[in-house]
Amino acid sequence: MTEAVVVDYGAGNLVSIEQALVAAGASVRRVVTAAGIGEPDLLVVPGVGAAQPAMDRLREGGFVDPIRAWVAADRPFLGICLGLQLLYEGSDEDGATTLGILPGRTIRLEGAPTLPHIGWNQVERRYGHPVFEGVAPDADFYFVHSYVGAPAGPGADGVILAETEHGTRFVSAVARGRLLGVQFHPERSGANGLRLVANLVRLAGAA
Amino acid sequence: MLRRRVIPCLDVANGRVVKGTNFVDLVDEGDPPELAERYAREGADELVYLDISAAPEGRGTLLDIVERTARRAFVPLTVGGGVRSVDDMRDVLRAGADKVSLNTRAVADPDLVTRCAARFGSQAVVVAIDARRVPDGTPGLPSGFEVVVKGGREPVGLDAVAWAVRCVELGAGELLVTSIDRDGTKSGFDTVLLRAISSLVPVPVIASGGAAGPDDFVTAIREGGADAVLAASIFHRSEYTIAQVKAVMAAAGLPVRTLDQEASA
Numbered sequence: 099m100t101e102a103v104v105v106d107y108g109a110g111n112l113v114s115i116e117q118a119l120v121a122a123g124a125s126v127r128r129v130v131t132a133a134g135i136g137e138p139d140l141l142v143v144p145g146v147g148a149a150q151p152a153m154d155r156l157r158e159g160g161f162v163d164p165i166r167a168w169v170a171a172d173r174p175f176l177g178i179c180l181g182l183q184l185l186y187e188g189s190d191e192d193g194a195t196t197l198g199i200l201p202g203r204t205i206r207l208e209g210a211p212t213l214p215h216i217g218w219n220q221v222e223r224r225y226g227h228p229v230f231e232g233v234a235p236d237a238d239f240y241f242v243h244s245y246v247g248a249p250a251g252p253g254a255d256g257v258i259l260a261e262t263e264h265g266t267r268f269v270s271a272v273a274r275g276r277l278l279g280v281q282f283h284p285e286r287s288g289a290n291g292l293r294l295v296a297n298l299v300r301l302a303g304a305a
Numbered sequence: 306m307l308r309r310r311v312i313p314c315l316d317v318a319n320g321r322v323v324k325g326t327n328f329v330d331l332v333d334e335g336d337p338p339e340l341a342e343r344y345a346r347e348g349a350d351e352l353v354y355l356d357i358s359a360a361p362e363g364r365g366t367l368l369d370i371v372e373r374t375a376r377r378a379f380v381p382l383t384v385g386g387g388v389r390s391v392d393d394m395r396d397v398l399r400a401g402a403d404k405v406s407l408n409t410r411a412v413a414d415p416d417l418v419t420r421c422a423a424r425f426g427s428q429a430v431v432v433a434i435d436a437r438r439v440p441d442g443t444p445g446l447p448s449g450f451e452v453v454v455k456g457g458r459e460p461v462g463l464d465a466v467a468w469a470v471r472c473v474e475l476g477a478g479e480l481l482v483t484s485i486d487r488d489g490t491k492s493g494f495d496t497v498l499l500r501a502i503s504s505l506v507p508v509p510v511i512a513s514g515g516a517a518g519p520d521d522f523v524t525a526i527r528e529g530g531a532d533a534v535l536a537a538s539i540f541h542r543s544e545y546t547i548a549q550v551k552a553v554m555a556a557a558g559l560p561v562r563t564l565d566q567e568a569s570a
């Protein structure tokens with residue numbers, strides 16, 4: 099059975115992502131310190147909210163270096179919403195310095211007709227990725243955010259997996275090796291989201 | 306393109322879905338998670354639980370049903386009613402809700418909106434505004450709409466449109482705007498109220514109060530500028546399905562999420 103570890107750093111609802119992973123056939127553990135991570139098949143960093151308090155709590159839990167090492171070793175990783183934004187170098191939301199795993203910064207979603215961007219929107223993939231297998235090209239996923247990671251600098255273009263339109267086009271999914279980051283919430287995106295999580299669990303288990 | 310949302314609202318008391326008139330003569334309409342899952346399967350874009358439990362012991366029961374809902378309905382869940390503190394909000398989110406809705410408490414303690422947004426982000430904080438029309442020229446109420454609290458029973462002398470703008474400044478990420486005049490009357494949404502608010506705030510506005518049929522959803526969005534539409538009785542009484550409402554919205558040219566592009570999980 100594929101084992102997933104969900105990083106609990108106090109950033110909101112964890113029940114939904116855990117249940118989506120369970121529905122996908124994974125066993126799930128929730129960890130509050132890095133010492134508890136162990137050797138799972140998949141590491142998940144969920145979360146909503148602001149960057150600086152989230153970074154503070156990641157540091158308190160000792161998660162910063164273990165997450166960097168995990169991704170550097172190309173082990174299966176899923177970052178959702180804030181859990182994706184924290185992978186960039188910094189955030190314009192509150193000036194926080196973040197993990198610096200992906201090139202670029204988290205910026206405000208300028209030009210949006212409504213903000214926060216809340217609701218279902220299309221995720222337009224640039225190329226076929228196995229995590230979207232069985233998901234229609236025009237499928238909707240659920241978003242709830244005002245800020246978004248903007249890849250920039252060397253290697254930036256290569257990480258972009260999908261884009262979404264809300265007054266402006268922004269990057270809604272990134273992939274690099276076995277790292278997957280999504281700005282939308284697969285755990286709140288009905289059957290499409292469950293399919294994506296199931297694909298990810300299957301790929302992580304086979305890794 | 307961002308879809309216009311259709312959101313069924315479930316009134317919950319002591320762990321059961323109930324429906325009554327002005328919160329009296331409550332009729333038991335079933336188990337919340339069961340109904341929630343059914344609505345999610347039928348295409349609800351989000352779900353709202355409004356806790357109208359009179360007794361404080363209803364709280365533990367509410368957290369239990371939120372958790373049971375998060376286990377089976379994989380769409381966003383907002384919980385309103387009874388959140389009085391940042392700790393209350395934390396408990397509701399940890400049980401599996403994505404947002405809380407503040408109403409009477411936000412009026413009594415506006416700083417609560419700011420504290421909740423600072424802790425969990427604006428996107429998790431909905432302020433519910435219940436409003437009623439007042440005669441033109443009423444002093445202190447230039448928009449012609451007044452905020453009422455406690456389930457619509459108590460006017461508070463606050464201009465509803467000014468309050469909406471203030472809520473966003475305080476940190477609300479979304480506004481749920483209910484016309485108390487229209488609520489339960491099946492006479493359509495108050496598009497004047499909706500437009501007055503949606504034209505002034507950047508955040509999404511959810512229209513509530515007065516839905517009689519699918520055409521009203523279109524009007525709330527077209528004329529009211531609403532981003533989403535909430536309704537209770539027309540869904541609970543099976544007068545219309547969510548799919549029927551969305552079909553009318555799509556025919557009117559509004560972007561909606563349909564289930565024909567759903568993956569088989």
